[in-house]
Each structure stands twice: as C-alpha cells, then as structure tokens.
Amino acid sequence: MDGEDHLRDLSRELRAAAARLDARRAALGRNALVWWQGEAAEHYQQRVALRVTGLHALSREMEEAARLADHVAALMAALQERG
Amino acid sequence: MTRVAVRSDALLAVGALTQELADEVREEAARLAAAIPGVTPGVEDFWALGSSGTVVAAGAPLRWGLLRVQAAVIRLVGPEGAWGEALALDALAVHVRAAARVYAGVERSVAAVVDGVRAAADLAARGGWLTDGLGAVPVVAPVSPTVGVADLPGSSGGGRVTGAAGLVAAGEGLDGGRVRVLETTRGDGGAAWVVVVPGTQQWSARPGPNPFDVTTNVRAMTGDATVAAAGVAVALTAARAASGRSTADDPVALVGHSQGGILAAALASDTSFTTRHRITHVLTSGAPVALFAVPPDVRVLSVEHTDDPVPGVDLTPNPSSSTWVTVRVAHGAAALDLRSHGRETYVRTLHAAESAPHGTVEGLDAWRTSAGDFLGVPVRSVWEYEVGRR
Structure with a gap:
C-alpha cells in the first residue's frame, strides 16, 4: 500500500469515527432524566450539555481531518502522475 | 416497595450507559491511533511509502500537508481529543452513579417509612384499629x-x-x-x-x-x-x-x-x-x-x-x-x-x-x-x- 492509499484509508476511518461519535452524542442527549429536579440535576444537565458539545466538536474535527487527508492524498496522486 | 426505587434505578441505568459511551469513545481513540502508523513513523519514512521516488521531490506543499494530517490525528486521539472526552464521560458516569447512591438511600428511607406505616397499621388492626x-x-x-x-x-x-x-x-x-x-x-x-x-x-x-x-x-x-x-x-x-x-x-x-x-x-x-x-x-x-x-x-x-x-x-x-x-x-x-x-x-x-x-x-x-x-x-x-x- 502506498502513501496515497494510507491517507485514503485514514480519511475513511476518520469519517466513520465521526459518524459513530455523532450517534453516541445523540444517545447521551437522550438521557434527559426529566423527572430529576434540583441542584444536582441542573449540575448533571450542564455536564451532559458540555459533553454533547465536546463530542460534537470532536466529530467535526475528525471530518475536517478526513478532508485534509483527502486533499493531501489528491496532491500526492497529482505529483505522482506528473512523475 | 420496588416502585419507590424507580429513581435510583433510572440513574444507575444512565450511569452504566454513560460509562459504556466513555469506553466506546476510548475504543474509537485506540482505533484511530492504530490507523496512524502509516503516517506516524515520521514524515520522512512516510514519503518513502510513495509508489515512486518522485514524491520525495514533491516539495514543501506535500510535506506541509502530511505534517498537518499527522498533527491533526495525533491531537484527535490525545487528551484534547477522544481520550479527553472519554475521561470526561468517565467522570460524568461517576457523578451519576454517586447521585444514584444518594437516591437509593432516600428511597430506602421512604420505603421504610411507608412500610413502617403499614406495619403500625397492621399492628393496630389486631386491636380493631385502622382496618x-x-x-x-x-x-x-x-x-x-x-x-x-x-x-x-x-x-x-x-x-x-x-x-x-x-x-x-x-x-x-x-x-x-x-x-x-x-x-x-x-x-x-x-x-x-x-x-x-x-x-x-x-x-x-x-x-x-x-x-x-x-x-x-x-x-x-x-x-x-x-x-x-x-x-x-x-x-x-x-x-x-x-x-x-x-x-x-x-x-x-x-x-x-x-x-x-x-x-x-x-x-x-x-x-x-x-x-x-x-x-x-x-x-x-x-x-x-x-x-x-x-x-x-x-x-x-x-x-x-x-x-x-x-x-x-x-x-x-x-x-x-x-x-x-x-x-x-x-x-x-x-x-x-x-x-x-x-x-x-x-x-x-x-x-x-x-x-x-x-x-x-x-x-x-x-x-x-x-x-x-x-x-x-x-x-x-x-x-x-x-x-x-x-
């Protein structure tokens, strides 16, 4: 496998990881525990919101890295073609 | 009084689910880390993976691009990325399990009170009271x-x-x-x-x-x-x-x-x-x-x-x-x-x-x-x- 293939694989892996993180983020958001009230519950809700935001940012960064890997792979392919 | 224990049960379930999420995110980090080796042996080694020697002569843009990919993926699996999120989810799971323990204590008290009332009522019933x-x-x-x-x-x-x-x-x-x-x-x-x-x-x-x-x-x-x-x-x-x-x-x-x-x-x-x-x-x-x-x-x-x-x-x-x-x-x-x-x-x-x-x-x-x-x-x-x- 050459460098371009490695980059393409890495890109696919990053995109798949981002999709799985999105699914996990949704699962976390569903743990609303609406009956739970009071200070501890508010603290929990804030922490869940933070983690949901964190997972969202992480999956976006993974997609960005995947795009970057695609660009570099394309550049590598172009350079190889030019010989 | 199982009905009384609904709240601690729900919290325990959420705690377990959160822990599961933490483990899954950690596995995600490990999977990505395993995908890096093609890049991480070092940019110079990586270039050698090119199918022709011409890549080596490709110049600064490619070298810069490979360095950015490498840095981005390393960051994504590290403490600022998936590992960090997994640790934060671990902490959240601990928080929820602690709350579940507190609720379980309250529920035991409530069950004891209600059971106590029932026991007192049953005792009174023997004397023809409260029945x-x-x-x-x-x-x-x-x-x-x-x-x-x-x-x-x-x-x-x-x-x-x-x-x-x-x-x-x-x-x-x-x-x-x-x-x-x-x-x-x-x-x-x-x-x-x-x-x-x-x-x-x-x-x-x-x-x-x-x-x-x-x-x-x-x-x-x-x-x-x-x-x-x-x-x-x-x-x-x-x-x-x-x-x-x-x-x-x-x-x-x-x-x-x-x-x-x-x-x-x-x-x-x-x-x-x-x-x-x-x-x-x-x-x-x-x-x-x-x-x-x-x-x-x-x-x-x-x-x-x-x-x-x-x-x-x-x-x-x-x-x-x-x-x-x-x-x-x-x-x-x-x-x-x-x-x-x-x-x-x-x-x-x-x-x-x-x-x-x-x-x-x-x-x-x-x-x-x-x-x-x-x-x-x-x-x-x-x-x-x-x-x-x-």
Whole structure:
C-alpha cells in the first residue's frame, strides 16, 4: 500500500469515527432524566450539555481531518502522475 | 416497595450507559491511533511509502500537508481529543452513579417509612384499629344532593365550572360520607363525568360507618384497597346508570382534596377501576400522591402548598412528565403550617394561578385545555351518594 492509499484509508476511518461519535452524542442527549429536579440535576444537565458539545466538536474535527487527508492524498496522486 | 426505587434505578441505568459511551469513545481513540502508523513513523519514512521516488521531490506543499494530517490525528486521539472526552464521560458516569447512591438511600428511607406505616397499621388492626375489617363492604345509597346545578360551588353563571379552582371548590359541603358526581355536557352533546371525592371526614383511628376516615388515609397510602375507594367506584357506576345517557367512552375526571386526592390517584392507578371507567383527568390538591402509578395517558394536575405538611408525607416529589403537572406554591411562611392545608386555601391558590397571564404557571394552561370536556361546558346533573362501611 502506498502513501496515497494510507491517507485514503485514514480519511475513511476518520469519517466513520465521526459518524459513530455523532450517534453516541445523540444517545447521551437522550438521557434527559426529566423527572430529576434540583441542584444536582441542573449540575448533571450542564455536564451532559458540555459533553454533547465536546463530542460534537470532536466529530467535526475528525471530518475536517478526513478532508485534509483527502486533499493531501489528491496532491500526492497529482505529483505522482506528473512523475 | 420496588416502585419507590424507580429513581435510583433510572440513574444507575444512565450511569452504566454513560460509562459504556466513555469506553466506546476510548475504543474509537485506540482505533484511530492504530490507523496512524502509516503516517506516524515520521514524515520522512512516510514519503518513502510513495509508489515512486518522485514524491520525495514533491516539495514543501506535500510535506506541509502530511505534517498537518499527522498533527491533526495525533491531537484527535490525545487528551484534547477522544481520550479527553472519554475521561470526561468517565467522570460524568461517576457523578451519576454517586447521585444514584444518594437516591437509593432516600428511597430506602421512604420505603421504610411507608412500610413502617403499614406495619403500625397492621399492628393496630389486631386491636380493631385502622382496618376496614375482613368482609367490610361499602354501602352506597343515593341521597338528595345538597347543591344543585344552579348553586354548585365553584361554578359560574349557567352552571359551568370554568377552571381547576372550580373543580376543587365543587367539593364544598361534602360530609357524612358523601361523594358528589357531576355530569357535564360535552361539545358533541355526549356526557362527561366529574367525581368529587371527599377528604377525611372522621379523625378517629377506629373505623366507623363513615369510610372517609383515618383508616382509609393509612390503608390507601400503603397501597391497600379501601372500602372508601370501592364506594366511590360504586357511586360513579350508579350515577352513570341513573343518568341513562352514559356510554363506555365517556371521559371521567377524578377530583380530590387531601384524602380525596389519595383516593383519586389510587383509583386512577387501579386497573380493575380503569377498565370500567375511562379516566382521562385527575386533579389533586394537598395530597401525597407521588407513589401512585397513574397511567401516562391520564392528565394529572397536582397542587401543593410548600408549607402544607400533608402532600409531603410520602417524602417523594411527584413524577415530572408531560402528563403530570405539579404546581407547587409557596403559600405562606417557610415553616410547615397545617392551616395551609385547607381546601379553601387551595381554591384561592388555583384561582390566582388560573387568573395569571397565560404561560405563567408551567403546564397549567395545557391541562386546562385538555380538560375541555369538564371545564366551561354546562353541568347537566349533580348526583350525590352516601358511602358507608358495613
């Protein structure tokens, strides 16, 4: 496998990881525990919101890295073609 | 009392799920880290992976691009990325499990209190106290209503009950074991039924002929069937039969203050009752009803004064859901005061809440709108039944 293939694989892996993180983020958001009230519950809700935001940012960064890997792979392919 | 343990069970389940998420994110980091080696041996080594030596001569843009990919992926799996998120989720799971332990402690206390009440009631029963007695049955007899459509407490002109305050006020004057049943005319001409269940009328611990007493308070709270609840069920069935307009689909609202609220919630969660009557609404005031498993398709409105000690005797907050609205109002001083338990004070509280601009009291408008078969429509008949214990 050459460098371009490695980059393409890495890109696919990053995109798949981002999709799985999105699914996990949704699962976390569903743990609303609406009956739970009071200070501890508010603290929990804030922490869940933070983690949901964190997972969202992480999956976006993974997609960005995947795009970057695609660009570099394309550049590598172009350079190889030019010989 | 497994029902009491619902909250800690739910928290434990969420804690386990959060821990699972943390582990999955950690696995994600490991998977990505394993995908890096093609890049991480070093940019120079990586270049050598190119299929031709020309890549080596590709120049700065490619070199810069490879460095950026490498740096981005390393960051994504590290403490600022997936590993960091996994650790934060670990901490969240620990937080939830700790809360579950606290709740479990509270639930054990509540269960102990309720079980203690039951044990005390059972002990008292040996002396003929606090027991409906073996073979005790309700005796229900129709009586002349003490109020009519025109002078129904809580109604406005034209014999219409326009709000929840009016429904609570409709229980005024009920004594001597009386249960009041209102028949309203729905928009489509059909009938709807409001059962006004009285509160405690006899305060002796020894059961007498009036079943709306302390025995019923204790027995209903501990989940036992009571003569009073059976009597209320018979009264509703009798009113529907006497009307001649009743159909199986008629909606029924159960309204009760104090013990009446306990019985209303007990009946709404009793399948032998709900298979015969389509309960759509329950309205309780000053009643400890959190432990009753009222079905989610029943719209419950519970009103509680924070300084009224009665609604808190179950030591449990009411379930919070889209169909169970609890209006908790700081009625008086911070200290508990039994004077705030009076039905009239609850009528005033509800009246004030319903007079406030729409949306002021969360959930109240929605409950009132859903109760359109009972509110703002004409009351066609008032029936009263005397329920006795024999």
